[in-house]
Amino acid sequence: MTPASFDYVRVASLSDAIALIAADPDNAKLLAGGHTLIPTLKLRLASPALLVDIGGIAEMKGIEVGDNIRIGALTTHAQLLASARLHEALPIFRQAASLIADPQVRNRGTIGGSLANADPAADWPAIVLALNAELEIVGPGGRRRMAAKDFFVDIMTTALNADDILLAIHIAAPRPGTLSRYRKIHHPASGYAVVGVAVALSRQSGLVSHAEIGITGAASRAFTAEAARDFLIGKSLSVETIKQAALLASEEAECLSDRYASADYRKHLIKTELARALVSFEEV
């Protein structure tokens, strides 16, 4: 199909983008990588009057790894995969990026687009949850930051207002010895996660001192497995601990059923994949 006709503006500055969106938030759409938006337009599932192409806004690009980590919302999956400094600090980024689609998609699709779209089976939501990321948002009222766990509301729904723009992802510098791992069982057609489990964890004297678990694909939104996380704190990663944490994570999820996979299967995958992620830390 071909999209219905629309106006297109490529803006050079954030303020131009904000102004255009604010003028008619219900009929304007931001265009970043376009990997969800363009197919949606072509199938005429959406027909916005205006596309605001934000691809030229410098402030929304780039990866900064210093005391803290800042990832511009327009950073592509391919850039996240390629960044050596990011890989050094948090190898989970390269690992997750390598599991997203194919090189063509990774070259265009952006992390900000993925997060703002909030597909319940997208990969990045699990990662930012596990890393306790903060999302920097700009709207007509100015800038603000929001914890990732408050960002994902429901299927394709975030805490963003219609006139907000997701600007960047901020992550506190990882504690020394932080381990991170993303495991994903992908849908054979879409490549999206049937279940994806992201874990970041650090230990002191062999006991878990910090942990966070982000889960995607399983439910109507990405979420943190809080019971499992709380259980892990202060424990060693023994076979029994891992088993119990995996069980807790699977039990706290309200899993989706669809034509491909049942809720029971998804629950089981949470258990299996979290356990396997934790076991892999033991093997480090």
Add this chain to the structure above:
Amino acid sequence: MTEPETLPYIGQPLRRREDLKFITGRGRYVDDIALPHMLHLTILRSPHAHALIKNVDLVAARAAPGVRLALSGADLAGKIGSIKPNWILPGTKVPDRPVVAVDRVRFVGECVALVVAETRALANDALGLIDVDFETLPAVVDETLAIKDGAPQLHDNIPNNVATIYNVGGGDYQKAAREADRVISLQIVNNRLIPTCMETRAIVAEPNADGTLTVYVPSQVPHMHRRWIAETVGFPEHLLRVIAPDIGGGFGAKMHLYPEELLCPYLARLLAAPVKWWETRSESHQSTSHGRAHTETIEMAVRNDGTVLGMSVETLGNVGAYLSNMASGGPTINTVNFGTGTYKIANYRAISRVVLTNTVPVDAYRGYGRPEGAYIAERAIDAVARHLKLDPIEVRRRNFIAPADFPYRPYNGPSTIYDSGNYEGCLEKALAAFGYEARCDERDRLRTKGLYRGVGIAAYTHMCGMAPSRRLALSGFDRGGWESARVSVDSSGRVTIYSGSMSQGHGHATSLAQIAADVLQVPIDNIDVVQGDTRQVQAGHGTFNSRSMAVGGSSVHVTSRRIVAKATKIAASMLEVGERDVAYAAGQFSVPGTDIAPLSFSKVARMAYVGHRLPDGLEPGLDETTFYDPTGMGAPSGVHMAYVEVDPETGIVDILDYVAVDDVGTIINPLLASGQIHGGVVQGIAQALYEEVSYDSESGQLLTGSLLDYAVPRAESVPFIRSSFQETPSPTNPIGVKGIGESGSIAAPPCMVHAVLDALSPFGITHVDMPLTPPRIWAAIQHARTGAGQ
């Protein structure tokens, strides 16, 4: 002209001469065609599986910018014929299929209205303005439900939705069942598939100033399309030219007659302008024919030693809402005739019902019926081994048709004949290549460590190149079984082959040239191959049923021999010796035992056109045409083996090894032959593990409407495929070649399923229907673990 460097060409793994063009993106497909003043057709498709059309309001669409025409089915009624099947099995009830639905739609995706506009975008905009008033009706999508009392009825002339009932068999199954030690029964589903081509369908129809019409279409059967379009649109066939340029895959889906292939020619004449249509992927899923879609119920009457005494098969073939081109032949002759597979089963009873449902019409897809038939035979023989706790290899050996039995007529039936084969030979090669015993030992050892590995095997045979022509009449197949080839040698000695076969990526420009080069003994670079233009190519039946090398290749072979025969006459005259004294070798006509200087092929070709020294009564020129009608069909066969590991926690199948040993007779080009096996095996693995079309059972909505839902395997999903060959030449044609294109997709599904079932055997699982997706395998394990399945 250079002399041949390497003879024979047959048997050499030459790279495709087409590769450079395709790999560098210089293929030319129908969608690449843009003509001046070209208009664009788009189709409004039914959103309902079954509904009455109460009204189609085209007023707004007709007034939309750039729109030249907007029509409903009612507007077209009487102006364009109905779409008729080309294969009508005797006794078949044929439903009427208007090109655009008039008062009723019967599947999601059926054409309801059309728009022709100056651009495709404007045509799409106008589609959105068409208002159709539907009254929905109950729908039925499942073949087992469609035949039940009270099921929604699709067509008034087809009670119970059964278009054909076909019986075949031999011997006495009932007696065999009485005498058997036991009867093993199983029910299997052959999952509905979408023949996913890289290139979707497309068509451009161009009216010419001289009153002729040129139709560009990616057709596997250009001459058949010329006839069908002419007959249905009501246009003189001699004024119609069909051109099939490069084709991005066909797999059977591009050999049928579709509405758009009739609409573009009709509209182009009506509007006196070229009209183009191309199919989006979403449209393809709901308008291009699907494949398979069977349910089979099988009984095996066996002795405890694994000898099969008798077999009974009941097939329900779901053919969708209308009878597509070959649909009455697929679930019937093409499937159940092959139900006994590679095995000697004297007592066989099969019945097949061709069932209409509110779904996309189902037709040929790589193997058409033979994958279904082999799946019947192989799942059944494996079930016999499993139930009797016998080695599946030994059970196969015990029942195999032996080399001395050929030509073999299974169950003494009426029409199926296997010309040749050596199944035991393929089996031995496969077992050796696979390392069967070591693999079984490893599997058993690893099971004690909680790893679930499985070994799978499948043997197959089928028949290629439907022929001879006179026999096709008996089955209601309204075309011949011959293929034509014209071999034209010009006055410089350059050779052009005009072949009625049609490459869709097969590499005919290479393989057909190899055949001709050997007979003509000229370098392959001096041979061109022309296909896919009904004005250039004399006649043809195209490419399907793995027929191109067996029939089309034989035609090139026979014609090339005629060229040599004529050239020998001319050479004899030039050399002033008797024709029998002339020998032709290495591209030279010589007189052995004399010192007469030999003549090259090109010199003789020159003389053929200069004409000075031709023998009395011989016409000038060096140009021959053959319509080669085979005496019988070749029966390829083979044994495939797979080794898999199943993760019981996720249900994910890891394919560790895949071995294919195929006997397709003489191999013309081992590289292209292996490529055919690779592609077919991948599509077979796809059926076994990935692909399945789903419909909502209530609403009849297509749930796998795009590649986001319909899982076509990626390169990473398939293993390295180890392909090798055994060559038992076919006695049915001069080259000894059989067909190859469908072998992989026939053998791989049962092979993969057997491997997975073997891996799951510790759980007591004996059956999972395709596709064996991770969730399905996991659920089967849960079911078995809770004891519910036992």
